[in-house]
Amino acid sequence: MPYFTIIIPSFNRSHIIVKTIQAVLDQSFQDWELLIVDDGSTDNTKEILTPILADKRVKYIYQNNAGVCAARNTGARVAVGNYLIFLDSDDTVEDNWLFDFYQEIENKTADIVYCSVKIQNYDNTIEYIDVDNPYGNCKGQGTDLAGSWAIKKQIFCEVGMYDEVIKFGENNELRLRINSRNLNIGLIKKYNLIYFASKNGGSKNYQNKINSILYILDKHKDYYNKNRHIKKLFLQTAAVSAIRIRNIKNAHDLFTIALKENKTDIKLWLQCFFTTSSFLSNFIWPKSNH
Numbered sequence: 001m002p003y004f005t006i007i008i009p010s011f012n013r014s015h016i017i018v019k020t021i022q023a024v025l026d027q028s029f030q031d032w033e034l035l036i037v038d039d040g041s042t043d044n045t046k047e048i049l050t051p052i053l054a055d056k057r058v059k060y061i062y063q064n065n066a067g068v069c070a071a072r073n074t075g076a077r078v079a080v081g082n083y084l085i086f087l088d089s090d091d092t093v094e095d096n097w098l099f100d101f102y103q104e105i106e107n108k109t110a111d112i113v114y115c116s117v118k119i120q121n122y123d124n125t126i127e128y129i130d131v132d133n134p135y136g137n138c139k140g141q142g143t144d145l146a147g148s149w150a151i152k153k154q155i156f157c158e159v160g161m162y163d164e165v166i167k168f169g170e171n172n173e174l175r176l177r178i179n180s181r182n183l184n185i186g187l188i189k190k191y192n193l194i195y196f197a198s199k200n201g202g203s204k205n206y207q208n209k210i211n212s213i214l215y216i217l218d219k220h221k222d223y224y225n226k227n228r229h230i231k232k233l234f235l236q237t238a239a240v241s242a243i244r245i246r247n248i249k250n251a252h253d254l255f256t257i258a259l260k261e262n263k264t265d266i267k268l269w270l271q272c273f274f275t276t277s278s279f280l281s282n283f284i285w286p287k288s289n290h
Contacts (some may be wrong), residue, residue: 002032008089012042013090014041014043035061039063039067039071046060061074066164069163069166069170083153086147115192119197131143131188168213229262232265239255239258
């Protein structure tokens with residue numbers, strides 16, 4: 001039984017996934033299995049992966065397109081490792097990524113372990129996300145990004161796995177459920193995940209973003225009613241997404257709801273005012289190309 005199961009969901013990523021897989025093959029810690037879950041690709045993903053499958057630790061699973069959450073859950077259901085790691089098909093990792101996870105788990109008897117993250121932006125700028133202070137406000141530890149955490153498989157299953165309804169913010173929502181448990185947490189200061197930000201990621205599907213935010217706010221209403229600042233930020237994000245698809249009325253309604261969470265936010269009042277006019281909205285938030 002391998003110590004880790006790494007799960008890489010993929011959809012039409014034949015041009016880039018080999019780099020991600022090679023980063024796993026190059027790990028200094030070798031007690032792992034790798035599950036590549038092809039979420040209905042129509043490119044030559046399977047053909048590209050055929051030589052790699054000679055390594056019996058690497059398995060290829062094909063499913064009809066159902067979304068990244070469903071693909072991750074498919075991998076988790078067949079995983080035999082004690083700990084699960086979800087890695088996106090366009091990211092990569094340092095050579096000691098797994099070894100550091102292993103050491104921290106063993107030293108802390110940890111249920112979940114986080115590492116620091118290096119973000120490579122599409123304009124070649126680099127951001128460093130410190131595991132001890134990921135938001136720069138001395139609140140919280142670790143990030144939600146896939147590949148920056150390893151979790152005990154039993155716990156992942158007990159909290160209900162990924163919610164397959166969600167198309168945006170799925171890692172954040174999963175972490176809310178994980179954080180509701182009293183877990184042993186490990187932290188790795190090293191920037192072991194290299195996350196490649198993209199202009200054209202799933203977050204650019206604005207309607208999915210709106211639907212998912214409203215679904216998450218309703219699903220975890222008790223939490224967000226106690227954390228109104230976070231709720232306000234989510235509603236603002238949904239409202240701006242509505243503007244991006246030129247649904248100005250929906251944006252105005254969302255900004256209005258957000259104001260109920262913080263009536264002293266001047267920026268929010270201005271945003272709400274701008275959405276009373278299509279001209280002002282188009283001026284403040286130019287039409288997106290994505």
